Amino acid sequence: MSMAAGEYVSVSSQADTEAADLKRERRELAEDPEHELEELTRIYESRGLDRPTAEIVARKLTTHDVLGAHKRDELGLSEAAEAKPLQAAMASALTFTVGAALPLLVVLLLPVTLLVPAVSVASLLFLALLGGVGARAGKAPLMPSIIRVTFWGALAMALTAGIGKLAGAVV
Numbered sequence: 001m002s003m004a005a006g007e008y009v010s011v012s013s014q015a016d017t018e019a020a021d022l023k024r025e026r027r028e029l030a031e032d033p034e035h036e037l038e039e040l041t042r043i044y045e046s047r048g049l050d051r052p053t054a055e056i057v058a059r060k061l062t063t064h065d066v067l068g069a070h071k072r073d074e075l076g077l078s079e080a081a082e083a084k085p086l087q088a089a090m091a092s093a094l095t096f097t098v099g100a101a102l103p104l105l106v107v108l109l110l111p112v113t114l115l116v117p118a119v120s121v122a123s124l125l126f127l128a129l130l131g132g133v134g135a136r137a138g139k140a141p142l143m144p145s146i147i148r149v150t151f152w153g154a155l156a157m158a159l160t161a162g163i164g165k166l167a168g169a170v171v
């Protein structure tokens, strides 16, 4: 729940920023279309088009879908990367629940005396496994992902245990 709430808040503020950017862009387009056309032309020039080609492209895209062109090429917002707070929160809630269920299974299966080392080791193994699954799903190289996830997981566990020791409680 805390991961989902955090994700929701973070993606919501991103969505707010994007909406505010779009609103400002829409106003600028209404107030000073000439300046906006020049701005778009300069953007295409900076991406490697010569001045005449950039002018043609900017003019064509302005008549086709002016807000879409500024949204994509000036603000860098794309349909695929649009901030969707609820979707992000659901994905977080689901993945964190599934991920947390794996070490919990170990708790159910093993005797109490072994819990602390067994859950630590099992968690690291599961992290490595999930790092691998994530890399495979995204068609990225396996090892860097596995090492990254396991390393940061181990560090987080060590820090949490350290703080628990300092506070005199199991965290």
Ligand SMILES: [Zn+2]
Pocket (backbone or CB within 6 Å): 025, 028, 036, 039, 070, 074
């Ligand atoms: Zn613009």
